Amino acid sequence: MTAAERGFRAAFGYGPAGVWRAPGRINVIGEHTDYNDGFVLPVALPHAVTVAAAPRTDGRLRFRSAQAAEAFEADALPRPGTVAGWAAYPAGALWALAEEGRPAGGLDLFADGTVPTGAGLSSSAALVCATLLAASGDDPPEPRETARLARRAENDFVGMPCGIMDQSASMLSREGHALFLDTRTLVPEHVPFDPAARGLTLLVVDTRAPHRLVDGAYAERRRTCEEAARLLGVAALRDVTDLPGALAALPDDLTRRRVRHVVTENARVLEAVELLRAGAVDALGPLLTASHASLRDDYEVSVPEVDTAVDTALDAGSLGARITGGGFGGCVIALVGTDRAEAVADAVRRAYKERGFTEPAFFPTVPSAGAHRLS
Template identity: 60%
Template sequence: MGFQETYGREPDGVWHAPGRVNLIGEHTDYNDGFVLPFALRQGVTVAAARRDDGVFELRSLQSRSAAEVTDPTPGSVDGWAAYAAGVVWSLREAGYQVGGASLLIDADLPQGAGLSSSAALECAVAVALCDLYGIEVPRPELARIAQRAENDFVGMPCGIMDQSASLLCTEDHALFLDCRSGLSAQAPLDLTGLTLLVIDTRAEHELVDGGYADRRTACEKAAELLGVPALRDVTDLAEALSRLGDPVLRRRTQHVVTENHRVEATVGLLRAGAVGEVGALLTASHLSLRDQFEVSWPEADVAVEESVRAGARGARMVGGGFGGSVIALVPTARAERVREAVTEAYAGRGWAEPRFLEATPSAGARRLR
C-alpha cells in the first residue's frame, strides 16, 4: 500500500534517513567522548504531505498501525509513533513552528537489531517536516532536536551519536564525532578487499526498559566522585581507578576511558589506509564491553568468537547492548566461511538462526524526490 492508496493523494516528497553501525566507541557518547559511526544503506523512508488542519497522521507499513496527533506532549503517544510525534514536539520546543502532515513510514532495517531504527525514524521525520515547511536547521542542531525527542518525549536517555550519524555521515566514510563539542570530521573507510559483516544475533535489542540507564547513571556517579565533568576528562586512568572504591564503578570507568583511546587509534588507522589493522581494536572493544561494561549477551559473545576463529580480522557487539548485532571485519574471501561458522554455532546451541547484512558506508538523511 502506497501513499496514494493510504491518503488519496500523492505525497509532497519522500525522504530517507539511514540506520547506523558504530565502528567503535560504545557508551562513550553520553560521557562526552568520541564515537566513530557510519551510515547504512538501509534505514527509514517517509512519504509525507502537508495538511492544514494541524493534525499529524502517522502510519507505518511495518506495524500496520496508525496514530493521529494534534498537540503532542511527553507521555501522550505510545509505541513507535512516539519517536515521530516527539520530533514534532521537539521542533516546536526549539522554536520551529511546523503544521500538520500526513506521513507514511517504511523501513528496511531489522527491528531490535541495534542498528538505530529509532533515530532513523526521528531523522527521517525531522528532515521531512523541515522541507515541507521551509524550515532551515543546521544538521548538528537538527541532531540535537531529534535527540531531545528521544530523551524527553520517549524517555530514552541516549547520547547524540545515533542522530548525528543519521544526519551527518557521508558515503565511504565514518563520522569521527566529538560528542561534547559537536564537532565532527569524516574519516575514510576504504573497504577494498574487506567486508563489514553485520550479524543480527536475533536477541532483541531493547534499551528503554533495559540496563542502559543504569550504566549511564553509574558513569555519572563515577565522574562526580572523581571531580570531573564526565569520564572523558579522566587523564590518569590508574590514579582514577585507585580513587574509586566501588568495583562496578571502576569497571565502568575503565571501559569508557580505554574505549575513547580505541576510537582515536582507529581514526589514525583509517586515515593511514590501514583498515585491516582495525580488527584487533574491535575485538578489544568487545572484550571491554563484555567484561568491564557488562552489556554483552551470549549470542554476541559466540558470534565474536566464531567470527574471529573463522578468519575475521576482529569483531565486536554494536549498540547499547543487551541484545542486537555484532559487526565483524572480514577479508571478503572469508566472509562466507564466517557466516557458516556463526550459523553452525547457533544451531548447535538451539538458538534462532542469525541474519547477516553487508554494511556499506553510505550517505546521511536526504530527500529522495
C-alpha cells in the same frame, strides 16, 4: 515512485509534498562513550527509513507505517510520555520542533523502513531524523541542529536517555567514510573508510537476540558514569587522563569497571581514527576485539548469542569482531577478508544451531550517505 510514496497515496488518498530518507547506522567503535562526552566512529548503513509526508493546516496528525499495523491519529500535538509504540518517534520529532519555536502544524506521514528493527541499528533515530526533515519542508535546520533536535525527541519525549551518536550518524555521514565525532564539540571529521579496497568486508551479524534497552539497564549505566564523573571532579568521563588514579579514587568495583571501559574505549576510537587516516583498515581488527572484551567484561552489555557470534567469527578467521550498539542483544560486526565472509557466516550459523539459538541474519555493509530529501 518510492514505496513510501505509494503507501502515502494508498493511506491518505492524495500525493505527498515530498519524500525524505534517513539511514540507520552501525558503529565501528566507540560504544557508550557518547553520553560521556567522548568519541565515536559510526558509519551510515545502506538501510534507511523513508518517509513521505505532507503538511496540514488543521493541526491534525496522521501517521502510518508499512512495518506496523497500528495507525496513529491525533487532533493536536501530544505531550511527552503519552504516545506508545513506533508513533512516539515521529510525534517526538514534531514536539521537539515546537519546543524550539519551529511548530510544524499538522502532518500526514507514511513511513517505510529497511533498517532491521530491534537489532540496535538505530531505526528509531532514522525515523526521527526523517520526520524532522519532512516536517521542516523547504527550511530544515542544518544537519548538526537536526541531530540535536532528534536526540531531544528521544530523550525528552520518548524517554530514551541516549547520546547523540545515532542521530549524528544518520544526519552527517558521507558515502565511503566513517564519521569521527567528538560528542562534546559535535565537530565531525569524515575519515576515508573503504574496506573493499583492501579486500575486506565489514560483515554485520544480526544475532536475533532480543534487544532490550528501555528496561533500565542502559539508563543505569549512564547514571553510574555520571556519578563517577561527579566523584572524580570532572565534567564527564572523557576528561579522565589518569586512569589508574581515577580507579583508585572510586568506591566500588562496579563503578571502576564502568569507568575503565569508557576511558579505554575513547582511546581505542582515537587509535582507530589514526589507522584509518593512514589507510590501515586491516589493522583495526585487534581494536574491535578489545572493544568487545571491554563491553562484555567491564560494561556487561553482552549476551550469550552475541559472545557466540564474536568468538565464532574470530575462530573462523575474522581480523576482529565485536558487539555494536547499546548492547543487551542486537548486532555484531566482523572485519573479515571478503573471500572468508561466507565461511565466517556459515560457522556462526552452525554454532547457533548447536546451541539452539534463533538463526542469525547476515549482511555486508558499506559506509553510506546521510539523510537527504529524495523528491
